[in-house]
Amino acid sequence: MTGEPTLRLIEVKTKPLDDTTTDVVLSTSRGDIRCILHPASGEAAVIWVCGALGGLDGPSFGIFKELSEELVTEGITSLRLDYRVPGYVPECALDVLIGIHFLSQEGIQNIGLVGHSFGGAVVIQAGVLSPQVKTVVGLSSQTYGAHPVDRLSPKPLLLVHGERDQNLSVECSRQIYQWAGEPKELVIYEDNGHFLRECHNELHDLLKDWLVSKLK
Numbered sequence: 001m002t003g004e005p006t007l008r009l010i011e012v013k014t015k016p017l018d019d020t021t022t023d024v025v026l027s028t029s030r031g032d033i034r035c036i037l038h039p040a041s042g043e044a045a046v047i048w049v050c051g052a053l054g055g056l057d058g059p060s061f062g063i064f065k066e067l068s069e070e071l072v073t074e075g076i077t078s079l080r081l082d083y084r085v086p087g088y089v090p091e092c093a094l095d096v097l098i099g100i101h102f103l104s105q106e107g108i109q110n111i112g113l114v115g116h117s118f119g120g121a122v123v124i125q126a127g128v129l130s131p132q133v134k135t136v137v138g139l140s141s142q143t144y145g146a147h148p149v150d151r152l153s154p155k156p157l158l159l160v161h162g163e164r165d166q167n168l169s170v171e172c173s174r175q176i177y178q179w180a181g182e183p184k185e186l187v188i189y190e191d192n193g194h195f196l197r198e199c200h201n202e203l204h205d206l207l208k209d210w211l212v213s214k215l216k
Contacts, residue, residue, distance in 0.1 A: 007028040010027045012102060013027065020072065021036055022036070022037040023036060024079070026099065030084065033095050035081045035099065036068075040072040041075050042074075044077070044134075046068070046078045046079070046111070047078075048078060048115075049081050050116055051116050051117035052117065057080075063207070065080065066204065076211065092122045093123075100133070109132050110134050112211050113127050113135075116139040117140050117194065125148055135156045136157050137210065138173065141176055142168050150179050154183065157183070159173040160187045160203065162188075162189050162199070163189065164190075164191060165194045166194065168194060187206060
């Protein structure tokens with residue numbers, strides 16, 4: 001992968017879902033990327049991606065959707081993005097780069113990336129490659145595909161993991177933390193599994209505070 005997407009964005013198709021959200025299809029030279037856009041008035045945005053199977057709502061009872069709606073009041077746009085080819089880190093990272101390109105066409109230059117599980121490696125790779133990315137957050141991240149994190153600095157990195165994760169050991173985030181340069185932060189929640197449901201309220205506040213402080 002290089003710093004420029006090897007996908008070409010051919011067309012953007014939009015359809016309002018309600019007064020505050022828009023269904024967006026980013027048609028590329030190698031297939032469609034389906035997204036949900038929560039537009040705001042500011043010049044910052046977050047792109048949210050899920051695990052190896054894709055999806056739009058995120059872990060912890062759909063925390064991506066919940067925070068996307070709240071961040072609009074902070075002037076931060078959200079793009080919840082589903083993959084063209086779930087389960088393959090390089091292709092999914094290209095999807096995120098296309099999402100960044102789309103947002104930059106909308107006048108947004110300060111972007112945060114949040115990924116869960118497999119998506120943690122995806123946002124690390126995309127974050128290394130894009131100058132518009134100002135911060136990266138990995139939730140319950142896998143190590144496979146996350147090695148480029150040593151080139152993410154000086155962009156702030158937040159890693160979150162549950163101590164009792166049976167899908168991906170907490171040692172994954174500890175390893176990524178060791179690979180990463182500063183600034184970085186590792187938050188481990190005791191008595192939490194892979195989907196971080198038990199710490200929903202704490203995770204909500206942590207992510208909201210982190211993203212607002214780093215993007216505004």
